[in-house]
Amino acid sequence: MRRPRTTLSVNRKIETITGERSAWHFRPHYHAGDELVRITAGRARLRLPHAFRDVQAGDTVVVPAGTVHRFEPVDAEGWAFTSDFILRGDAADTRPVTRDDERLVTRAIELLTRREGLRSDPEGLASACHVSSGHLARTFQRVTGTGLHNFHVLLVLQKAKALLRDGAPLAAAAFDSGFYDQAHLTREFVRTYGFTPKAFKLAWSDPSKTG
Numbered sequence: 042m043r044r045p046r047t048t049l050s051v052n053r054k055i056e057t058i059t060g061e062r063s064a065w066h067f068r069p070h071y072h073a074g075d076e077l078v079r080i081t082a083g084r085a086r087l088r089l090p091h092a093f094r095d096v097q098a099g100d101t102v103v104v105p106a107g108t109v110h111r112f113e114p115v116d117a118e119g120w121a122f123t124s125d126f127i128l129r130g131d132a133a134d135t136r137p138v139t140r141d142d143e144r145l146v147t148r149a150i151e152l153l154t155r156r157e158g159l160r161s162d163p164e165g166l167a168s169a170c171h172v173s174s175g176h177l178a179r180t181f182q183r184v185t186g187t188g189l190h191n192f193h194v195l196l197v198l199q200k201a202k203a204l205l206r207d208g209a210p211l212a213a214a215a216f217d218s219g220f221y222d223q224a225h226l227t228r229e230f231v232r233t234y235g236f237t238p239k240a241f242k243l244a245w246s247d248p249s250k251t252g
Contacts (some may be wrong), residue, residue: 049236049244055125056244060235064114069187071231073202074127076104078112083120090186102214109186109195145170146184149177153193158219161190163235194229197252201226205242212240 050057062082084097089110096102104110148170167174181189210238215226230238
């Protein structure tokens with residue numbers, strides 16, 4: 042069975058991803074810039090931390106930078122899309138600090154960004170935040186819509202994308218961002234975005250070769 046295809050292009054520093062119709066089901070993730078999603082065929086469900094919204098062909102949705110979300114199919118027919126990503130720096134630093142839960146999550150994210158690898162160490166994080174690991178895990182899930190380790194992977198993916206945009210070799214980007222090796226980076230990249238880090242690097246190094 043042929044695997045559904047996505048294509049990536051870059052124009053004036055805006056990433057554009059086009060996915061042909063399929064039962065796309067992405068992991069919970071966020072982007073460093075706002076995402077403008079146009080549904081071009083079928084129906085999909087956008088899941089946010091505290092709500093969901095069904096969208097269909099002709100609809101356009103804006104997902105703000107830093108918002109953990111995922112799209113999933115509504116039926117077996119699947120859906121097709123085009124997404125534009127407008128870069129504006131690291132969204133993790135812009136999360137609001139207005140309530141105790143949000144302060145706790147912001148502190149945990151700050152600590153995660155300092156780690157050199159993908160060892161999330163929830164017990165150590167909880168101790169540094171002066172709460173129990175269970176309380177931290179529940180609060181993090183409730184505020185962000187995803188778990189600590191998954192969010193940690195997303196942070197490391199953002200580092201890898203920044204390195205690849207700057208021209209780093211794939212193996213170096215994998216190691217320097219915190220993945221075990223290039224194969225690990227590729228698996229997480231495809232699982233999250235639907236295309237390989239090699240395709241991403243090519244799109245930024247030579248836009249004429251994308252598509």
